[in-house]
Amino acid sequence: MAHLPRPSRTALAATALCASLAGQAAETITITGRSETGSALAGFGDVPLANAPLQAVSYGSQRLADSGSTRIGDLVKLDASASDAYNAAGYWSSIAVRGFNLDNRFNYRRDSLPINAETAIALENKDRIELLKGTSGIQAGASAPGGLVNLLVKRPLAGQRSATLGWSEQGTLGAAVDIGDRSGPDGAFGWRINAAYQHLDPKVRNTQGHRSLLAVATDWQLGPNTLLEAEFESSRQQQSSVAGFSMLGDSVPGADSIDPRLNLNHQPWNKPVVLNGNTASLRWQQRLNDGWRLRAHLMAQRLKSDDRTAFPYGVYDASTYECAQWCDRFAPDGTFTYWQYVSDNERRSSDALDLAATGRVNTGAVAHSLETGVLFSRYRGRFQDQIFDIAGTGKIDGSLETPPAPGFPDANTNRSERSTELYLRDAMRMGPWSLWLGLRHTRMDRQSVRTSAASDGLRETSYSQNATIPWLALAHQITPATLVYASWGQGLESEVAPNRPRYSNAGQALPALKSRQIEAGIKHHTEHWNAALTLFDIDRPKAIDVGTCDADDSCTRTTVGSARHRGLEAQLTGRTGPWEGQISTMLLNAERRGTGDPATEGQRPENVPRATLRLGAGYQVAAVPGLDLQAAVVAEGNRVVLPYDTAVHIPGWARLDLAARWVQQVSGTTVTWRAGVDNVGDHRAWKESPYQFGHVYLYPLEARTWRASAQLRF
Numbered sequence: 001m002a003h004l005p006r007p008s009r010t011a012l013a014a015t016a017l018c019a020s021l022a023g024q025a026a027e028t029i030t031i032t033g034r035s036e037t038g039s040a041l042a043g044f045g046d047v048p049l050a051n052a053p054l055q056a057v058s059y060g061s062q063r064l065a066d067s068g069s070t071r072i073g074d075l076v077k078l079d080a081s082a083s084d085a086y087n088a089a090g091y092w093s094s095i096a097v098r099g100f101n102l103d104n105r106f107n108y109r110r111d112s113l114p115i116n117a118e119t120a121i122a123l124e125n126k127d128r129i130e131l132l133k134g135t136s137g138i139q140a141g142a143s144a145p146g147g148l149v150n151l152l153v154k155r156p157l158a159g160q161r162s163a164t165l166g167w168s169e170q171g172t173l174g175a176a177v178d179i180g181d182r183s184g185p186d187g188a189f190g191w192r193i194n195a196a197y198q199h200l201d202p203k204v205r206n207t208q209g210h211r212s213l214l215a216v217a218t219d220w221q222l223g224p225n226t227l228l229e230a231e232f233e234s235s236r237q238q239q240s241s242v243a244g245f246s247m248l249g250d251s252v253p254g255a256d257s258i259d260p261r262l263n264l265n266h267q268p269w270n271k272p273v274v275l276n277g278n279t280a281s282l283r284w285q286q287r288l289n290d291g292w293r294l295r296a297h298l299m300a301q302r303l304k305s306d307d308r309t310a311f312p313y314g315v316y317d318a319s320t321y322e323c324a325q326w327c328d329r330f331a332p333d334g335t336f337t338y339w340q341y342v343s344d345n346e347r348r349s350s351d352a353l354d355l356a357a358t359g360r361v362n363t364g365a366v367a368h369s370l371e372t373g374v375l376f377s378r379y380r381g382r383f384q385d386q387i388f389d390i391a392g393t394g395k396i397d398g399s400l401e402t403p404p405a406p407g408f409p410d411a412n413t414n415r416s417e418r419s420t421e422l423y424l425r426d427a428m429r430m431g432p433w434s435l436w437l438g439l440r441h442t443r444m445d446r447q448s449v450r451t452s453a454a455s456d457g458l459r460e461t462s463y464s465q466n467a468t469i470p471w472l473a474l475a476h477q478i479t480p481a482t483l484v485y486a487s488w489g490q491g492l493e494s495e496v497a498p499n500r501p502r503y504s505n506a507g508q509a510l511p512a513l514k515s516r517q518i519e520a521g522i523k524h525h526t527e528h529w530n531a532a533l534t535l536f537d538i539d540r541p542k543a544i545d546v547g548t549c550d551a552d553d554s555c556t557r558t559t560v561g562s563a564r565h566r567g568l569e570a571q572l573t574g575r576t577g578p579w580e581g582q583i584s585t586m587l588l589n590a591e592r593r594g595t596g597d598p599a600t601e602g603q604r605p606e607n608v609p610r611a612t613l614r615l616g617a618g619y620q621v622a623a624v625p626g627l628d629l630q631a632a633v634v635a636e637g638n639r640v641v642l643p644y645d646t647a648v649h650i651p652g653w654a655r656l657d658l659a660a661r662w663v664q665q666v667s668g669t670t671v672t673w674r675a676g677v678d679n680v681g682d683h684r685a686w687k688e689s690p691y692q693f694g695h696v697y698l699y700p701l702e703a704r705t706w707r708a709s710a711q712l713r714f
Contacts, residue, residue, distance in 0.1 A: 156190025
């Protein structure tokens with residue numbers, strides 16, 4: 001029996017580990033460089049994405065650096081299926097996939113284990129970001145149906161030495177180092193350290209701050225069949241968040257009348273948002289004599305936040321807290337009510353343990369790649385009483401200052417959640433045909449209670465729920481380069497009626513909310529080109545309040561109708577000669593169905609563009625070796641602003657970004673210079689219109705911004 005070979009120059013991270021476990025034919029666990037053609041989220045081993053019956057994309061650290069991406073929210077400029085969803089700068093990222101908002105508590109993974117993304121996540125120690133599109137039931141218990149985001153941590157690499165300096169307007173400056181090596185017999189032990197610090201001073205005024213990161217990753221070859229990996233990261237971000245604008249009475253203000261550098265979240269009494277995060281993981285894998293492999297993966301995450309903002313919200317009377325007319329928008333003259341929001345010492349903890357066994361079995365002419373396991377996860381949110389109180393009157397041009405609010409405390413909500421997920425996946429192949437089956441059984445236990453007694457008590461809720469969700473796909477390899485497939489699957493969400501007197505079913509859990517997705521696609525893959533065309537149909541149950549909801553027992557939380565999103569996605573990436581290109585586009589027909597209300601039946605939901613386009617091109621300049629010129633177009637169609645009136649829109653928009661990368665060899669050191677300008681034409685537009693917290697918000701396209709960096713590998 002061969003020994004487990006020592007790590008090569010690129011260590012195996014989560015994707016390659018899971019792929020090896022899920023059915024690699026070799027007799028040993030091989031630690032190799034990762035190809036960006038596979039996906040840890042696919043869940044079916046080392047199958048390249050081009051041969052998997054699903055849609056997922058992977059963006060490596062170089063692509064992220066070239067595009068100037070520094071946060072998860074920047075995915076929206078790389079892939080047409082992703083769009084902004086209250087994606088405010090200075091806060092945690094919020095995005096939608098295929099028109100459905102991703103839930104920051106349930107739709108994010110780190111090395112394929114669930115994490116809470118209600119924080120600022122640093123990218124300096126991330127090797128790549130994966131985006132799985134469509135229903136997430138194959139990979140997650142309870143989660144929104146749009147898809148999953150998976151972050152892959154950088155792993156030990158022999159001789160890794162690099163340092164990066166970066167700048168962007170107005171005066172953001174940052175530095176990062178990435179060092180690692182291997183030691184011991186045959187390089188059995190590896191380590192990698194990533195550290196970064198950035199002074200934040202973006203184009204939006206009054207948003208200065210800073211962020212920092214320290215991350216350590218190690219691996220240890222304990223024996224010929226045993227690999228142990230451990231890693232830890234600690235991050236901190238302190239910065240004022242950016243508040244949204246809004247409608248002026250019944251009209252949407254022209255974006256060209258608004259200065260995109262203005263931040264309405266600027267009052268003398270306001271404090272920055274502080275986001276601290278610590279995450280650690282330990283992963284062990286063992287190859288057995290019969291070719292099966294075992295995996296145990298443990299992760300713990302601890303978040304601490306101080307959430308503060310001067311919150312523009314409607315027009316309210318400070319003495320009565322009543323709203324006469326403009327409750328979910330600004331007044332026609334541009335005035336609004338400032339609410340002081342303070343929620344300090346928010347603590348969120350997440351823990352996950354994944355135990356799995358993988359291997360291959362042949363039954364006659366059918367080859368099975370099997371994976372089975374159990375995932376235990378736990379979440380706790382512990383908060384203090386918060387302040388959400390009227391401070392005074394503001395104006396859309398930022399000209400008015402107010403005194404701080406009296407600061408009356410209001411109860412917050414503590415949450416505790418546990419889940420146990422049993423899963424089984426089987427990829428069956430027979431000649432050019434393959435059948436892919438997945439089954440996940442989830443048990444959830446959830447509780448919530450107010451941090452202090454409100455007028456109607458502590459509002460405690462507690463419930464347990466079980467659900468089993470399947471996924472299946474049939475694929476046919478027409479040629480070695482072309483695959484056609486069709487799939488069907490379900491996703492799972494859970495909801496409870498608020499424990500308040502006005503609800504007739506107060507504190508009762510709704511039946512498990514099961515979304516459904518049908519998808520069909522064709523993929524073509526060659527040495528230089530990848531193309532995909534996908535049709536999808538997602539139907540998601542919609543929970544709403546039914547009744548007048550203005551007195552005790554006058555309201556019922558129930559499921560009525562659904563949100564149905566049907567769309568067409570097309571992708572093309574490749575290279576020919578000195579040219580390289582990427583095209584991603586999505587046409588989306590999103591509507592509400594089965595509402596029982598003629599006024600809303602068939603309506604398009606708010607803040608969902610009907611069409612999106614991401615177009616990128618690169619050109620290698622032969623006359624200047626190492627120079628690559630890049631251009632990108634980001635374009636979106638219009639968006640509905642109000643959930644109850646589809647006649648109100650923000651117009652579609654498009655912007656052009658330009659960049660260049662120049663790689664030089666200087667005295668044995670590789671220097672990579674990057675420069676770019678986003679929104680070259682300084683185009684003014686509303687980029688999104690979230691209806692959040694019962695209020696209309698409008699976020700402008702970022703102003704033209706220059707950026708530059710230098711990376712040294714030595």
